[in-house]
Amino acid sequence: MRLIKKLIYLAIVCAIAGMVAFIFWAKNPITESGEPIPFTVTPGSGVGLASQQIARAGVPVQPFLFSMLARVTQNAGKIKAGSYELKPGTTPRQLINQLVRGEFAQESLTIIEGWTFKQMRAAIAARKSLNQDTAQLSDQELMSKISTEYKSPEGLFFPDTYLFAKNTSDLQIYKQAHALMLTRLNAAWEKRDASLPYKTPYEALIMASIVEKETGQKSERAMIAGVFVNRLRLNMMLQTDPTVIYGMGDSYAGNIRKKDLETDTPYNTYTRVGLPPTPIALPGAQSLAAALGPAKTEALYFVSRGDGSSQFSTNLPDHNKAVNQYQR
Template sequence: MSRPRKRRGGCLSILILLLLAAALAAGLLWQRYTEFADSPIAGLRPGTTLVVRQGDSLPVVLRKLQDLGIGGLQTYEWTALARQMGAAGRIQVGEYRLEPGMTPRDLLEAMRDGDVIQHRVTIVPGWNIRDLRAALAKADPLVHDATGLSDADLMAKLGKPGQHPEGRFLPETYVYTRGDGELDVLRRAHGAMEKALDAAWRARHKESVLKSPDEMLTLASIVEKETGIAEERPAIAGLFERRLRIGMRLQTDPTVIYGMGTRYDGNIRKADLTTDTPYNTYTRAGLPPTPIAMPSVEALQAVANPAPGDALYFVAVGDGSGRHLFARTLAEHQRNVQTYLANYRAARAAGR
């Protein structure tokens, strides 16, 4: 009877030892696993980025990391961590920043949540379509999918065939990610302008002389080009509206300059003011046929609610401030012109 009991005791001891060994091994594996998950990835250099493309699996991402000079990558460790974090099969497309000190857990979390690098491009108020397209052509890493398209083809690509592109893109800063193209940015900017223009048109004052949102956009573009002083915009908008109401020509230099196109060399001469083009508001009454620039939201709002008054003329102060002098009569305006000339000459004499 004693010998079987000894065999059972020996088996129990072996079983306990095996369990202890398994627990120790599991503990060591867990320690190694947690050290792997939360230790900085070796070999990361400042400014390095990882691009994940459509269809890239975790093994493909690991090969890309190896191509970036990062060694010692164990697929089974990354796979186990990805499963634990819910990142397996959920890696999102995009460009990711790799900085020294980043851990595998940090990187998998970023790829799971789509925490991609965001780039920015700014459309400046007062730019024309040539300025805008030139800026987008230089933006990196934006995909240049509008290069080579005519303005007409561009608008057709945006779903607006036949629409003139001038003034149709809202000036602001747009965020994009690697893989986005010029058309993506332009589509968003066009939609933003449509929304801003619709809001301004619905908020316009009841006595507005403007007959359509397109006319509002055109007048706002002129106001945008006439002044960089925010508080002056409603006054200038009101002045132009009064001119339109009484049939007086707008006589605004920015429209003449726009009509000159690439012939404009920074100076506007008397011959330019008398040379007729569809945009010469000295030779033609009413608004020009299209906007002449990209107006800001503030310019749209100024045209929707212009300042009241009786001024019909304005001229720059001439002191470099960018401000203007307003006048009700031609005689008063001519005195303001003399003030402008005196200030301008004094500024030049002072080297300003």
């Protein structure tokens, strides 16, 4: 009888010790240092299979204990499939919560202000961690999956840094960037001066793209927009080189010749009055702000000083002097 009592007592002590050890394990970091460990939980995995996948990926966790923790915390059926990272300092309990919340490992992709849509597509296509679901689509086919309003994609994606989980569809990046551009454009449109010579937000977007390509000086964007707005109001040709370059496409070899300025294309603002038919690049927030809030100026001309800044003039004689001084 005494032996039975001792065995029962020993069992209780062992159970308590095991429980304490289990709680201690659940609350202490799986790894203290080192690089994050990537792992993937495949769709349809139960907690047991998920625990094995995590361990096989190199996470130093015992699958049986991890499965037990998920069941004890009533999270066994809540784990989400996806790609994750175990960061140093993460405890088993925190890892369970990460899997339940679907806190997937994220990568980033930066779309640069002033890029063309062609450059954006190339950057997205180069990311092997994205599912390339749109790779075989033309620009027009891709746009049809994003918007029913616009057919040409140029300019309609906001340049920014986008976070995504591994194996996300590349279409999701396009949709996110397009939605953000519309949000920024419409917000700027609502605050515009009603006297501006734009009939639609899209026309303002075209102007913003021209401003984006005309200068790298953020402080001059409003002035340059002011010059182009003045020209639109007077029905003057915009005569801006970046539109000509865009219209030349792949034939542009790094310099513009007189012949190029005289060759008519829908984007040649030396041969056609008004805005080109589409944007010529992806404008950033400051170019949008400049296009819809241009400087109040009488200037009709500007020329580069060669140091990144521009000389603005209100009349052609002064402009020609500036061209002689800074360009010739």
